Amino acid sequence: MTGKVVRFNRIIKNQYLSVFISGLILLAGVGQSAAQENGFDLTAAIAAAQPGATIDVPAGVYYGDLAVDKPLHLRGAVAADGSRPVIDGQGKGTVVVITAPNVILENFVIRNSGNVIDKEDGGITVEDAEDVQLLNNRLEDVLYGIRGINAHRLVIRGNYITGKELDIARRGDGLRLWQSEECIVEGNTVERVRDAIFWFSDGTTVRDNTFHDNRYGVHMMYTDKMLIEDNFMVGNSVGAYLMYSKNVLIQRNTFQQNRGPSGYGTALKDMDGVTVQDNYYLDNRVGLFFDNSPGNVDISHPIERNVLAFNDIGVLMMPAVKRNLLRQNTFLDNLEQVGVKGGGSNPGDELGGNSWDGNYWSDYVGYDATGEGVGDIAYHAESLFENIADRQPNLRLFFFSPAQQAIDFAAKAFPVIKPKPKLTDETPEMTPILPAALPQSVQAQSRIGWLAAAMLLGALAMFSGQIRYWILGIRVRPASEITPLPDIQYPIPVPPILKGHHMLTIQNLTKRYPRPGRAWWSDETVTAVDDLSFELPVGTSIALWGVNGAGKTTVLKCLLGLLASEGELHLNGYDLRRDGRTARRFLGYVPQELAFHNDLSVAESCRFYARLKNVGDERIPVVLAQVGLTGQEKKAVGALSGGMKQRLALALALLADPPVLLLDEPTSNLDEATRDDFIDLLVGLRDAGKTLLFTSHYADEVTRLAERVLILRDGRLVADGAPAAVLGGPRTADSRPQGVHPLSSTESAIIDPAPVATGLPSAVRGLPSVVNGLPSPVAFSLEEPVR
Amino acid sequence: MQHRTILFTLLVFLLAACGGAQIDPNVPPEIVYGEDVCTRCGMIISDDRFAAALVIEKADNDYEQMIFDDAGEMFAFVAEDNGQLKIASWFVHDYNSREWLDATSAWFVVADSLQTPMGFGIAASAQELEAQALANEWGGDVLSFAQAREQMGGMKMGAAHGHK
Numbered sequence: 026m027t028g029k030v031v032r033f034n035r036i037i038k039n040q041y042l043s044v045f046i047s048g049l050i051l052l053a054g055v056g057q058s059a060a061q062e063n064g065f066d067l068t069a070a071i072a073a074a075q076p077g078a079t080i081d082v083p084a085g086v087y088y089g090d091l092a093v094d095k096p097l098h099l100r101g102a103v104a105a106d107g108s109r110p111v112i113d114g115q116g117k118g119t120v121v122v123i124t125a126p127n128v129i130l131e132n133f134v135i136r137n138s139g140n141v142i143d144k145e146d147g148g149i150t151v152e153d154a155e156d157v158q159l160l161n162n163r164l165e166d167v168l169y170g171i172r173g174i175n176a177h178r179l180v181i182r183g184n185y186i187t188g189k190e191l192d193i194a195r196r197g198d199g200l201r202l203w204q205s206e207e208c209i210v211e212g213n214t215v216e217r218v219r220d221a222i223f224w225f226s227d228g229t230t231v232r233d234n235t236f237h238d239n240r241y242g243v244h245m246m247y248t249d250k251m252l253i254e255d256n257f258m259v260g261n262s263v264g265a266y267l268m269y270s271k272n273v274l275i276q277r278n279t280f281q282q283n284r285g286p287s288g289y290g291t292a293l294k295d296m297d298g299v300t301v302q303d304n305y306y307l308d309n310r311v312g313l314f315f316d317n318s319p320g321n322v323d324i325s326h327p328i329e330r331n332v333l334a335f336n337d338i339g340v341l342m343m344p345a346v347k348r349n350l351l352r353q354n355t356f357l358d359n360l361e362q363v364g365v366k367g368g369g370s371n372p373g374d375e376l377g378g379n380s381w382d383g384n385y386w387s388d389y390v391g392y393d394a395t396g397e398g399v400g401d402i403a404y405h406a407e408s409l410f411e412n413i414a415d416r417q418p419n420l421r422l423f424f425f426s427p428a429q430q431a432i433d434f435a436a437k438a439f440p441v442i443k444p445k446p447k448l449t450d451e452t453p454e455m456t457p458i459l460p461a462a463l464p465q466s467v468q469a470q471s472r473i474g475w476l477a478a479a480m481l482l483g484a485l486a487m488f489s490g491q492i493r494y495w496i497l498g499i500r501v502r503p504a505s506e507i508t509p510l511p512d513i514q515y516p517i518p519v520p521p522i523l524k525g526h527h528m529l530t531i532q533n534l535t536k537r538y539p540r541p542g543r544a545w546w547s548d549e550t551v552t553a554v555d556d557l558s559f560e561l562p563v564g565t566s567i568a569l570w571g572v573n574g575a576g577k578t579t580v581l582k583c584l585l586g587l588l589a590s591e592g593e594l595h596l597n598g599y600d601l602r603r604d605g606r607t608a609r610r611f612l613g614y615v616p617q618e619l620a621f622h623n624d625l626s627v628a629e630s631c632r633f634y635a636r637l638k639n640v641g642d643e644r645i646p647v648v649l650a651q652v653g654l655t656g657q658e659k660k661a662v663g664a665l666s667g668g669m670k671q672r673l674a675l676a677l678a679l680l681a682d683p684p685v686l687l688l689d690e691p692t693s694n695l696d697e698a699t700r701d702d703f704i705d706l707l708v709g710l711r712d713a714g715k716t717l718l719f720t721s722h723y724a725d726e727v728t729r730l731a732e733r734v735l736i737l738r739d740g741r742l743v744a745d746g747a748p749a750a751v752l753g754g755p756r757t758a759d760s761r762p763q764g765v766h767p768l769s770s771t772e773s774a775i776i777d778p779a780p781v782a783t784g785l786p787s788a789v790r791g792l793p794s795v796v797n798g799l800p801s802p803v804a805f806s807l808e809e810p811v812r
Numbered sequence: 813m814q815h816r817t818i819l820f821t822l823l824v825f826l827l828a829a830c831g832g833a834q835i836d837p838n839v840p841p842e843i844v845y846g847e848d849v850c851t852r853c854g855m856i857i858s859d860d861r862f863a864a865a866l867v868i869e870k871a872d873n874d875y876e877q878m879i880f881d882d883a884g885e886m887f888a889f890v891a892e893d894n895g896q897l898k899i900a901s902w903f904v905h906d907y908n909s910r911e912w913l914d915a916t917s918a919w920f921v922v923a924d925s926l927q928t929p930m931g932f933g934i935a936a937s938a939q940e941l942e943a944q945a946l947a948n949e950w951g952g953d954v955l956s957f958a959q960a961r962e963q964m965g966g967m968k969m970g971a972a973h974g975h976k
Contacts, residue, residue, distance in 0.1 A: 241856075246930075286849055294854065
């Protein structure tokens with residue numbers, strides 16, 4: 026008897042009847058159709074149960090294709106170790122078939138379906154049944170995952186679905202909704218399957234799911250009024266391909282590393298009434314692709330506040346695509362920011378039918394003399410090589426090669442072949458625009474990788490106090506509130522530090538901006554950095570020193586890849602242009618202007634950035650200890666002092682333990698005492714072997730921290746030597762190192778604000794805070810372009 | 813240096829301009845499943861049962877292959893072209909054997925319940941009896957090439973499944 030225990034733990038509608046039925050089953054013995062190791066006969070229990078009953082299914086393995094043809098709640102018992110009852114299809118057919126409405130299937134492992142694609146063998150099929158709920162199940166080794174056919178209001182929530190180990194072309198779909206309206210697909214992870222398909226299923230919501238390593242993360246057709254939000258689509262051939270539908274909202278999703286054939290983050294084909302907002306498109310072949318969308322001449326598509334970063338092409342449009350309103354998007358370091366598929370007959374005309382307004386463009390070379398945050402001259406995308414590559418995509422291989430440079434140089438030199446701009450943004454933003462809330466999936470579980478980290482830190486670097494998008498009342502959900510999903514591991518190998526190389530080698534770095542006030546036809550430029558060359562050996566510290574506008578920050582931005590430049594940049598032997606993504610893994614960056622989510626605690630901020638950088642949480646206490654923030658973990662970032670925020674910024678830069686730190690005016694916002702402490706901190710890091718490159722206005726800071734100082738004047742290197750020789754001591758021609766130029770009066774004023782008034786000996790010059798107890802003045806010229 | 817750059821650039825364009833091998837209009841294309849994309853919709857072609865192809869004569873003895881993930885896509889593509897294409901060959905796959913067929917001699921099954929890659933609900937068979945068996949199984953109709961071309965070419969995609 027004990028070997029054949031039949032247990033109905035809970036009967037909703039008729040407890041006594043179920044007990045009676047249990048007894049019958051016990052007496053009759055267990056049938057063979059659903060072999061059960063523990064004596065519980067699931068098939069018989071279903072047959073015996075009254076409609077509406079709840080059946081608690083004990084742990085064990087159940088076999089056979091299970092048919093649920095009446096409204097029941099089948100609830101698997103979850104053991105303390107998380108294990109659940111298993112329904113095993115034994116490699117034949119579909120494991121569970123539901124043909125009745127109001128069924129709830131919860132907490133099961135469903136595995137080992139048949140393998141016949143013609144029959145669409147799979148884990149669960151819901152057919153001609155409404156209001157079914159599939160909750161917290163794990164489907165594995167199934168050809169198809171969950172199929173809903175004429176299954177309106179189907180809820181698929183919290184399931185994990187993974188397919189059979191087949192070539193991607195032979196896999197079945199992880200999810201397939203067919204003529205099933207108003208369904209909710211929420212909080213699932215679907216990986217190593219073919220597609221998640223939503224066809225003829227109006228009013229469906231797809232929210233907070235992870236689609237990974239599939240062919241199409243989401244393939245939607247003929248499904249109107251669909252909501253796609255907060256999903257994470259990574260490593261698929263295509264993130265989401267949406268076709269032939271109307272009224273779709275796509276928001277707060279992350280589309281990353283979708284790099285298969287076509288490789289779109291999101292593709293819109295023959296769509297009308299689409300809004301795409303607050304999404305991240307990172308490292309895809311193409312971020313956003315438009316094909317005849319919108320198709321209706323009376324419809325426009327708002328495409329707003331999306332971040333398109335590190336894609337081969339940020340936005341790609343078929344010729345003649347019109348009426349997309351691209352506003353407030355961030356185009357950051359895409360190989361080609363915007364392209365026309367096939368080139369089109371005239372790219373300028375092709376893209377001109379869309380609106381480009383107030384976007385951030387990382388390759389913008391204008392300026393903002395008025396300080397309003399908007400560039401004073403328009404952004405033009407007008408690369409002849411890009412136009413050619415649009416027609417011959419294979420030529421993208423030669424981006425950043427001499428071939429590209431030669432072609433674009435020729436276009437500039439001979440206006441007759443200069444292409445019409447592909448697009449013009451009259452009001453380009455000067456700083457990246459981050460979406461209102463960071464994607465929750467990113468915060469929750471995704472190891473978005475160094476790439477996004479670099480992007481976001483880069484954004485922070487450019488983020489000069491522009492927090493308006495974070496204070497619109499949308500609170501960022503802390504990571505602690507979000508249910509963790511299975512970890513996704515990305516094989517991102519960290520390259521070794523190469524022996525025998527200088528950590529950083531800069532040769533002939535030159536950066537030019539358009540001259541302010543130039544005529545529109547003029548190519549006049551202002552040179553921000555002029556033929557700068559230097560090397561930074563491993564474990565040394567170099568300061569870039571000069572007045573505002575000297576080009577210091579521009580040098581750092583070129584190294585970070587935020588600005589295009591001329592010359593050769595090598596980091597640890599890697600070409601920063603050709604292998605920029607690899608090379609920048611060696612960099613940690615502390616920007617001058619800090620921007621944090623003030624709602625998050627110190628620990629939450631660290632966890633967030635640790636995930637961005639693909640770093641384990643075990644690094645967090647280490648870096649907090651390094652910067653002296655141990656004990657502050659629970660404190661809200663908004664409540665930190667300026668000095669503590671600076672320490673937190675340094676901690677974040679140290680998370681991945683990069684060998685090189687770039688620091689842009691690291692103490693400019695600190696008072697003197699705090700500054701001294703912070704410099705001590707940096708000295709400790711230098712002594713521990715970090716390689717430092719920093720900019721500074723403070724001579725004492727340079728003297729304490731740098732082994733070498735490079736003085737920049739109007740972008741040119743005018744002095745290079747030990748701080749004491751260059752900045753301090755009697756500045757005579759004989760005592761200067763070779764190549765050292767005399768300092769200008771402005772530079773001298775910075776070193777020594779009032780040498781005559783103080784009357785102090787020259788030996789203490791260069792230590793202004795000692796001289797007068799105040800930080801050094803900051804020279805500033807309104808005539809200089811913003812750099 | 814500049815000379816080398818110019819030579820390099822020229823070499824790039826020469827290589828890019830090089831053409832491929834001559835196409836035999838009687839030979840169906842080799843589709844790389846999971847990688848090649850449909851000429852009409854741009855979707856990745858993964859399911860050989862429904863894949864189709866055209867060979868177009870662009871000029872005398874100059875042919876181009878076009879591949880489709882769904883035979884319905886092929887018919888729709890041709891219908892949209894309004895007779896401008898000079899079609900040398902039509903190819904579809906036999907649903908059961910998965911071998912290429914000359915589409916003009918194939919039998920087609922059209923069924924609402926058949927979920928093909930782009931929702932046209934059409935499959936092909938070399939044998940009429942096999943096509944009839946499939947039609948019986950799926951609840952569909954058996955059509956000749958001409959009938960299928962007419963029906964698919966005139967059908968708005970998705971209409972077979974009741975999409976408005």
